[in-house]
Amino acid sequence: xxxxxxxxxxxxxxxxxxxxxxxxxxxxxxxxxxxxxxxxxxxxxxxxxxxxxxxxxxxxxxxxxxxxxxxxxxxxxxxxxxxxxxxxxxxxxxxxxxxxxxxxxxxxxxxxxxxxxxxxxxxxxxxxxxxxxxxxxxxxxxxxxxxxxxxxxxxxxxxxxxxxxxxxxxxxxxxxxxxxxxxxxxxxxxxxxxxxxxxx
Amino acid sequence: xxxxxxxxxxxxxxxxxxxxxxxxxxxxxxxxxxxxxxxxxxxxxxxxxxxxxxxxxxxxxxxxxxxxxxxxxxxxxxxxxxxxxxxxxxxxxxxxxxxxxxxxxxxxxxxxxxxxxxxxxxxxxxxxxxxxxxxxxxxxxxxxxxxxxxxxxxxxxxxxxxxxxxxxxxxxxxxxxxxxxxxxxxxxxxxxxxxxxxxxxxxxxxxxxxxxxxxxxxxxxxxxxxxxxxxxxxxxxxxxxxxxxxxxxxxxxxxxxxxxxxxxxxxxxxxxxxxxxxxxxxxxxxxxxxxxxxxxxxxxxxxxxxxxxxxxxxxxxxxxxxxxxxxxxxxxxxxxxxxxxxxxxx
Ligand code: HEM
Numbered sequence: 001x002x003x004x005x006x007x008x009x010x011x012x013x014x015x016x017x018x019x020x021x022x023x024x025x026x027x028x029x030x031x032x033x034x035x036x037x038x039x040x041x042x043x044x045x046x047x048x049x050x051x052x053x054x055x056x057x058x059x060x061x062x063x064x065x066x067x068x069x070x071x072x073x074x075x076x077x078x079x080x081x082x083x084x085x086x087x088x089x090x091x092x093x094x095x096x097x098x099x100x101x102x103x104x105x106x107x108x109x110x111x112x113x114x115x116x117x118x119x120x121x122x123x124x125x126x127x128x129x130x131x132x133x134x135x136x137x138x139x140x141x142x143x144x145x146x147x148x149x150x151x152x153x154x155x156x157x158x159x160x161x162x163x164x165x166x167x168x169x170x171x172x173x174x175x176x177x178x179x180x181x182x183x184x185x186x187x188x189x190x191x192x193x194x195x196x197x198x199x200x
Numbered sequence: 201x202x203x204x205x206x207x208x209x210x211x212x213x214x215x216x217x218x219x220x221x222x223x224x225x226x227x228x229x230x231x232x233x234x235x236x237x238x239x240x241x242x243x244x245x246x247x248x249x250x251x252x253x254x255x256x257x258x259x260x261x262x263x264x265x266x267x268x269x270x271x272x273x274x275x276x277x278x279x280x281x282x283x284x285x286x287x288x289x290x291x292x293x294x295x296x297x298x299x300x301x302x303x304x305x306x307x308x309x310x311x312x313x314x315x316x317x318x319x320x321x322x323x324x325x326x327x328x329x330x331x332x333x334x335x336x337x338x339x340x341x342x343x344x345x346x347x348x349x350x351x352x353x354x355x356x357x358x359x360x361x362x363x364x365x366x367x368x369x370x371x372x373x374x375x376x377x378x379x380x381x382x383x384x385x386x387x388x389x390x391x392x393x394x395x396x397x398x399x400x401x402x403x404x405x406x407x408x409x410x411x412x413x414x415x416x417x418x419x420x421x422x423x424x425x426x427x428x429x430x431x432x433x434x435x436x437x438x439x440x441x442x443x444x445x446x447x448x449x450x451x452x453x454x455x456x457x458x459x460x461x462x463x464x465x466x467x468x469x470x471x472x473x474x475x476x477x478x479x480x481x482x483x484x485x486x487x488x489x490x491x492x493x494x495x496x497x498x499x500x501x502x503x504x505x506x507x508x509x510x511x512x513x514x515x516x517x518x519x520x521x522x523x524x525x526x527x528x529x530x531x532x533x534x535x536x537x538x539x540x541x542x543x544x545x546x
Contacts, residue, residue, distance in 0.1 A: 009391040009392070143439055143441075144438075144439055164442060171383070173384070174386065174387075175385065175386040182438055186445030186446070187448050188449055189446075
């Protein structure tokens with residue numbers, strides 16, 4: 001299911017394509033592997049010899065590991081979670097050279113958090129290639145307690161930190177890599193709102 | 201004679217009210233009987249004596265109590281005041297703008313003495329007497345933006361200007377109409393306005409941004425914005441929505457006059473000299489329906505505005521739940537006759 005533009009803060013994504021650069025850092029989770037494999041079809045000679053792939057298979061991606069490794073990147077990292085990969089990514093970005101090109105693919109949570117790590121190291125977000133693949137799950141920051149709930153697939157959702165029932169807005173912050181969650185029945189707590197799976 | 205500062209609250213027992221003189225000077229935001237978003241920007245020129253536009257930054261009878269409310273909000277939630285690292289210079293610019301202006305407009309309340317970089321600031325209403333070195337943050341108890349805006353009514357956003365856009369890179373926001381600085385900080389003009397209905401499609405934000413990018417130093421501009429608030433609560437933040445949201449269910453035909461408030465924001469735009477940033481003060485004025493209805497013209501006009509307000513705007517402003525009760529109450533003041541042009545009472 002493609003992500004449609006809604007409001008102006010809501011990110012939209014493109015299609016990965018090989019860029020001119022001296023080094024390439026490709027970061028993906030789950031179905032994002034497919035975007036790297038598709039990019040590989042049009043990659044020039046020697047592209048992956050100058051590339052690092054950071055891959056977080058999550059629940060659905062183990063089957064892609066072999067295919068990604070077969071691209072023969074200079075470095076390959078297979079991580080258990082986005083959170084676990086972030087310290088390593090921050091280090092990579094902090095020591096990156098000017099010629100580094102960054103490609104992000106997979107869930108919005110992966111794209112958003114990796115982009116944040118890159119921009120914190122001074123890389124301009126508009127220079128980063130992104131492609132959404134797989135689940136529509138969202139990272140949601142509770143505007144009340146500030147806790148982030150990961151992999152939200154329902155509307156509304158219960159805040160994993162304070163327990164309020166949150167309406168998941170399209171309003172998105174790059175600095176937090178999260179959508180905004182606002183108490184859905186704040187005015188009348190007795191209102192029961194049916195929970196629907198809207199970000200499968 | 202100086203301003204008589206009221207001792208009052210914007211929470212719990214809500215003792216806030218306007219004196220009769222302040223009711224008359226209320227910045228009523230409707231110049232006609234209907235309302236729609238527009239690029240309503242004009243030069244911020246001095247207005248009539250006694251009006252909220254007399255001075256560049258209006259200080260009124262609510263000053264001391266508003267500053268106490270701000271301190272309470274900040275103690276509970278320090279994230280209401282944030283400044284990205286590159287914004288400190290703009291903070292000093294703002295400190296200068298406010299101190300110079302407040303001391304000039306209200307010499308009986310504020311005094312600024314400058315000896316090179318050594319500045320002496322006296323704020324009598326708040327009992328502050330500080331000497332500091334301009335540009336040296338270690339000589340102030342807070343960063344420059346926080347220091348001066350803890351002494352100045354209204355919220356402040358400081359916008360960095362780059363790449364043909366404005367970026368919300370610093371601010372202090374404790375009297376807001378339901379938006380979060382902590383969430384919006386770092387966003388550009390179009391991103392932080394993203395939740396506003398209809399205005400993007402009308403091209404309003406594209407034109408407004410173009411105007412703002414060209415605001416020159418010494419030539420500030422202004423506009424009015426408005427919403428409604430139940431009880432005279434300054435801190436209607438999304439952070440605390442689960443605490444104040446229930447107020448919206450408490451409106452009855454009997455208490456409309458006391459509980460329902462028109463909330464008007466006098467927004468001004470100023471270019472800052474050293475940083476080239478733009479500062480956007482958002483000054484909030486509250487008036488309860490009983491006070492507003494002391495002007496027959498205002499009540500009549502507000503009736504028509506609220507009754508005919510497009511649904512998208514009513515929803516965005518959070519009026520839906522109590523709009524029918526409010527319209528019914530206001531209709532008592534509407535004899536169907538014509539209203540005079542302009543903002544003034546009568
Ligand atoms: C640089 C200065 C400005 C800042 C920092 C600013 C900030 C904001 C913010 C934070 C909101 C709330 C959005 C939300 O729902 O989350 C808002 C609403 C809005 N802004 Fe601005 N704004 C600025 C300038 C302008 C200008 C020049 C216009 C001109 C037309 C404008 C028109 C509006 C409108 C129409 C709304 C919706 C208000 C309502 O219906 O209550 N803004 N603004």
